[in-house]
Amino acid sequence: MTVTDRDPLAHEDPRRLAEFEARIAAGEKIEPGDWMPSEYRRQLIRMISQHAHSEWVGMLPEGAWITAAPSLRRKLILIAKVQDEAGHGQYLYHAAETLGATREEMVDALLEGRAKYSSVFNYPTLTWADVGMIGWLVDGAAIKNQVMLAGCSYGPYSRAMVRICAEETFHHKQGQEMVRRYAAGSPAQRRMAQDALDRWWWPAMMMLGPHDSDSPNTPLLKRWGVKVKTNDEVRQEFLDEHAPELLEAGLSIPDPELRFDEATGHWVHGPIDWDEFWRVVKGDGPMNAERLAARRQAHEEGRWVREAMAAHAARAASATGAVPA
Amino acid sequence: MSEPTTLGSELTRALLERLTALGDDELVLGHRDSEWTGHAPILEEDIAIANVAQDEIGHAVLWYGLVEQLGGPDPDRLAFFRDADEYRNAALVDRPRGDWAFTMARQFLFDAYEAELLPRLERSSYAPVADAAAKVRREELFHLRHSALWLERLAHGTDESRRRLTAALDELLPLLPGLLAPLPGDAALAAAGVYPEAAELADAVLARVGAALEAAGLARPTLEPPADAAGADRRQRPDGVLAALLAEMQSVARSDPQAEGW
Amino acid sequence: MSHAADTQWPRWEVLKQDAEGKPHQAVGSVHAADAEHALLMARTVFARRPSAVSMWVAPAASVRSFTAQELAEREAPTERAPAAGAPERYLVVRKASHRRSMAFGELVGEVEGANVDEALAAALARLAGEPVLALWLVEARAVVRSDPAEADPWFGPARDKTYKQQSVYSSRATARQDAAKGVPR
Numbered sequence: 001m002t003v004t005d006r007d008p009l010a011h012e013d014p015r016r017l018a019e020f021e022a023r024i025a026a027g028e029k030i031e032p033g034d035w036m037p038s039e040y041r042r043q044l045i046r047m048i049s050q051h052a053h054s055e056w057v058g059m060l061p062e063g064a065w066i067t068a069a070p071s072l073r074r075k076l077i078l079i080a081k082v083q084d085e086a087g088h089g090q091y092l093y094h095a096a097e098t099l100g101a102t103r104e105e106m107v108d109a110l111l112e113g114r115a116k117y118s119s120v121f122n123y124p125t126l127t128w129a130d131v132g133m134i135g136w137l138v139d140g141a142a143i144k145n146q147v148m149l150a151g152c153s154y155g156p157y158s159r160a161m162v163r164i165c166a167e168e169t170f171h172h173k174q175g176q177e178m179v180r181r182y183a184a185g186s187p188a189q190r191r192m193a194q195d196a197l198d199r200w201w202w203p204a205m206m207m208l209g210p211h212d213s214d215s216p217n218t219p220l221l222k223r224w225g226v227k228v229k230t231n232d233e234v235r236q237e238f239l240d241e242h243a244p245e246l247l248e249a250g251l252s253i254p255d256p257e258l259r260f261d262e263a264t265g266h267w268v269h270g271p272i273d274w275d276e277f278w279r280v281v282k283g284d285g286p287m288n289a290e291r292l293a294a295r296r297q298a299h300e301e302g303r304w305v306r307e308a309m310a311a312h313a314a315r316a317a318s319a320t321g322a323v324p325a
Numbered sequence: 326m327s328e329p330t331t332l333g334s335e336l337t338r339a340l341l342e343r344l345t346a347l348g349d350d351e352l353v354l355g356h357r358d359s360e361w362t363g364h365a366p367i368l369e370e371d372i373a374i375a376n377v378a379q380d381e382i383g384h385a386v387l388w389y390g391l392v393e394q395l396g397g398p399d400p401d402r403l404a405f406f407r408d409a410d411e412y413r414n415a416a417l418v419d420r421p422r423g424d425w426a427f428t429m430a431r432q433f434l435f436d437a438y439e440a441e442l443l444p445r446l447e448r449s450s451y452a453p454v455a456d457a458a459a460k461v462r463r464e465e466l467f468h469l470r471h472s473a474l475w476l477e478r479l480a481h482g483t484d485e486s487r488r489r490l491t492a493a494l495d496e497l498l499p500l501l502p503g504l505l506a507p508l509p510g511d512a513a514l515a516a517a518g519v520y521p522e523a524a525e526l527a528d529a530v531l532a533r534v535g536a537a538l539e540a541a542g543l544a545r546p547t548l549e550p551p552a553d554a555a556g557a558d559r560r561q562r563p564d565g566v567l568a569a570l571l572a573e574m575q576s577v578a579r580s581d582p583q584a585e586g587w
Numbered sequence: 588m589s590h591a592a593d594t595q596w597p598r599w600e601v602l603k604q605d606a607e608g609k610p611h612q613a614v615g616s617v618h619a620a621d622a623e624h625a626l627l628m629a630r631t632v633f634a635r636r637p638s639a640v641s642m643w644v645a646p647a648a649s650v651r652s653f654t655a656q657e658l659a660e661r662e663a664p665t666e667r668a669p670a671a672g673a674p675e676r677y678l679v680v681r682k683a684s685h686r687r688s689m690a691f692g693e694l695v696g697e698v699e700g701a702n703v704d705e706a707l708a709a710a711l712a713r714l715a716g717e718p719v720l721a722l723w724l725v726e727a728r729a730v731v732r733s734d735p736a737e738a739d740p741w742f743g744p745a746r747d748k749t750y751k752q753q754s755v756y757s758s759r760a761t762a763r764q765d766a767a768k769g770v771p772r
Contacts, residue, residue, distance in 0.1 A: 029685050031721050033654040056368070063363035067356065070578035070587040071401045072386050073750060075359070076379055080751050082362050083375035083635065090368045090632055094615050103595040103618065128577045128587075150687060160615075163689040167636070173756035178587075186583035294364070302366025303593070304489070305425045308482025309620035310594045315481065316621060367595060369617050369628040376631055379748065460747070466740040471627055478620070 008039035008220075024225045029155035032098040040224055043217060044154055045099050047226065049106045052092035053117035056110070057291050059085045061125040062134055070128060077174050078131060084171065088164045095156040111296050119277060120207040122285030123199070129182055129189070133196035135175015136246075137204035141238045143168050145208060148234060153225030176245075183249045190250075197246065198254045205269065206277045208235040214274070236266060243267045332395075332451070336517055339510025340451070341397055342413065343520055346508060348388035349414035352404055353567070354435055355381030356574060360422045373471060377432065380464045387457045394453065405578035409568040413508070417500040419567045426479055426489035430497055433472035434534060438504055439465045441529040442521065450518035473537060480541040491543070498546050505530055599625040600650050600725070602680070602694065603633050604641040611643060612690035613680050613723065619644075622731040630733070630741055637746040642733045645678075649729035651703055654721045658711070674699040676727035677706045679713070682720040692720075697727060 009017060016035050023030065030036055063082045069075035093103050109115040120138055125131065146168060150161035179196070182189035209231035212218055221227040243260075244267075246253055257270030279285065332340060358378035365371035389400035397403070418435065422428060443465060446458035479486040507523035514520035531548045539545045578587065596618040602611040617632050619625035625644040633639065653661070676699050682692035696713065700706030706724050714722075733741055749755050 027685060029720075031654045031682070033652055033721070034656050059363035059371075066359050066362055067573050068577050070405065070580075072352075072382060072389075072404055074587055076382055076386075076748075077750050079359050079362055079375050079379050079382070080635075080748065083372055083379075084751075086363070086368050086371045086375070087632060087635060090372065090617075091615055093368070097598065097616070104593050107593065107595065155682075155691070158687065159689055159691065162687055163615075166689070167751075169753040170751055170756070173753050174750075177756050181586070185585065186581055188581045189584055298364040298366075299593075301364075302425065304483070304485045305366035305370075306594050306596065308486030309478055309596065309624070311486075312478045312482045313596075313620040367618060369619060369632060372635070373628065373631040376635070380744070383748070463740045464744045466737070467627075467630070467744075474624060474627065478624075 008042075009037055012037050012039075021224070024153045028153075029158060030153055031155045039220070040154075040226075041099050043221060043224075044157065044226065045096055045101050047221075048092055048096040048099075048157055048160075049101060049109070050116050050118075052089045052096060052106065053110045053115055054121065055085045055089035055092060057117045057295060058121045059089075060291055060294050061121055061123070061287075062131050064125055065128060065131050068128065069131075074178075081135070081171050081174065084167050087167070088160075091160040091163055092157075095154075095160045098156045107299065111292070111299055113283065113292060116281060118207055119280040119285060120203045122280050122287045122291060123203050124287050126199070127192050127196060129179070129192035129196040130200065132175045132178030132182065132193070133200045135171050135173075136179050137175075137197075137200050137242065138207065139168060139171040139175060140242055141204050141207055141235075143172055144234045144238045144241075148228050149226075151225075151228050157226075179251075180249050183251050194251055197251050201254050202273065202276075205235060205239070206272055206274075208238060210274065210277065211272075239267045239269055332517075332519075335510075336513060336519065337395055339508070339514050340454075340519060341392055341395055342508050342510050343514060344388050344392045344395075344454075345397075345403065346413035346415075348385040348392065348400075348403065349412050350418050350435075350504070351381045351388065352385035353412070353414045353570065354418040354431075355379070355383075355385065356570065357418065357420075357422050358428065358432070361428065366425055374428070377468055377471070380468065384461045384464075387460060391453050391457060401578070405575045409565075409571055412567060412571070414567070415500065415504040415506075417497060417504045419570055420496070420500070421566065423493065424489055425475075426486065427493040427496070429472050429475035429479065430490060430493040432468065433476045433537070434497055434501055435504070436465060436469040436472050437533045437537065438501075438530050440469050441526060441533060445521035445526060448518075449520065454519065476537065477541045480543055494538070494543065494546070498548065501531075501534065501548060502527070596620050598647040599629070599644040600647055600723075601629040601633055602643040602645070602678075602725075602730075603629075603639050603690075605638045607640055610693040610695070611641065612693045614690050616647060617644070622646075626731050626733060634742050634745055636748075636751055637742070639742045639745075640738050641735065642741075643730050645725045645730045649726040651707075651724045652721065653707065653723075655719060658719070658722070674701050675706065677703075677710070678723075678725040678727055678730065679710045680723035680725065681714065681717075682722070683718045685720065692723065698724075 017037060020030075020035060020037065020040075030040075059082045062078065062085075066075065066078050066082065069078050093106060096106060097103060106115070110117070125134070143165065146161050146165050150158055150165055152158045152161065179193050182193040184190075185193075209215060212230045212232050215231055218227060218230055222230070243253060243258060255270045257268070259268050260266075261268050280288070355378045358374055358381060361374045362371065362378065365374050385404070386400050389403045392403060393399050398406075417431065420427075420431070423431075439461070443458045443462035447455050447462065449455040449458065476490070479490040481487075505523070505527040511520055511523055515522040535545045535548065597620075598616045599619055599622075600616050601614050603614045604611045614633050617625055617628040619628040622644065625646075626642065629642050629644050630639075633642065676697055678697055679695050680692045681695045698706050698709040698713065700709055703724060707722075710722060710724065711719070
């Protein structure tokens, strides 16, 4: 099977490759230490570290509203939610570390602009209602993806996803609760909710990735049980769940071609502006520079802190004659 | 559980002031801590400081809840619809976030204060205060362990960490007496066994802080217990720092008079 | 952009016990500067929600990992190192199933051995006939444990943070009622 012009498997031992693929076909999980094709390792490090970066960068758009959350409960919820995103990044970096990547390398790749992260976090959060809309739409879309990845063939990635899914439902629900309340609230709250939907609908649809025809990695990743569904399949699940709920909340979805197809039982959306998607992925989104600048600033301002702790640990270890961890 | 003390109107007024001050200290400190969320030196500590922030704000909800029980406004009203001159927090907690050394040093001073305050509050003759204190104290044990660990590590880390920690303490320690100063009604509360006696509490906190700084190899500060009238400290906001914090914190809540809730 | 080498601090594996009577499970890792710090960070990262009564950490370097495939392909040690001094104790963590899980595996006991090979042989002998998909040996003396006497303040407060639990969020119907009544919480 040729999946790209240059077969990334050409150099692999055919017997080992066949054993590996048989294990995946049998539903076994691959664990660190097991034999795996170098392309499997490479693709996983790419996917998992991008996913980790997305969580870490994804703290910023919503985090910006923590200090203005309009009730004590909303403030607590938002801190807990953004904190969970740090936690999810932490779990994912751990999963990538089991493949031999170090967190130092991954952080460096992000800060130097060599790594990608989800395009959706390069849009600005302009009003408080954006926090709710991100929870409902962006986390709603993320959950669809994460539920799929919880079944992935690589043990550590699957485990991180199972843990993340268990926590992420709260993110979705608190967003839903907010937006529904504002959609039924004061005139200003209703306007705020609709405006947020107008701006976040398409970024959320896009964040599930390019059409299958433009997603060169998908066939191999499906064959190896890393992705269990295609981008379009996951996007369809998201659409079928969210379109009727948003309409029921009294909001209008900014897609004139959106309709329910009685024959298939599925919702059908209009064309996605993929030019915008690729522009944002490649670094030209409205907030790319700001997001990376914020990450770099925190990293640089934290450097002396990390160094002080390391110095303290080294001194304590040499004092006791212990070997530092 | 002892029968709740029946509070006369004077004691109720005094307790409302005190509970509001307790809540304000927790809320403002939690707010400052929450400013780190997404910006801390490493992922694990980002999660840790967000935890501390949630805990402190959760404690504010507890203290404000007791205000509401005594006939005062509800917690959101207290947090979002009072101006700076109506807040009763100590200046220690509203100073801008600063660097990690400043945040950890401030947290340590506050945690040391609570480590002495809360066991005393658990013996309050007013049962709701005693119950709330028990809940808060459970979380504070971990806070103190965390901030004390940082104090010790930064003191013995690098030259830079020691310099930054020393600078933070130079700014913060003079504000500690303001946190310990009694409010005008505290003496009456102490006489009724509702709230600890201010001077004894202050001595215990200063002794604890001094011992910890000395153990970390830092100069033991000469700290004077607060003068009796220093409670007025909590109302003086000459520099507008708190007003700026509140302007941001309250901006959405106050943006829409027609909104019935958020 | 060029800068000095960064440190994200060493990695520590985390073992968490969800309830009394259940085994500790390997749930992930934390980056921390030293053992005491690692334990605090483990609580921070893995006990944000109420499902813990005990937590242990061990430096990643103190953990030896063997998958079933590695065990099958492992050559028998040709020469056993002489058992010098006291034998080392190791915690044994086993992965027993391919079912979806948050944890890699769970603690099945402790073994002794003068070296890793001996300890591994002892662990495999103990687990003979049982599924072993992967195995960890963790140097017991490198493990730092939370204090059982402090279990409540360490792990109890998460129970009160109900706003993190999806079950507290209103259904569609009650959300509409709340909105109509202006209920703020």
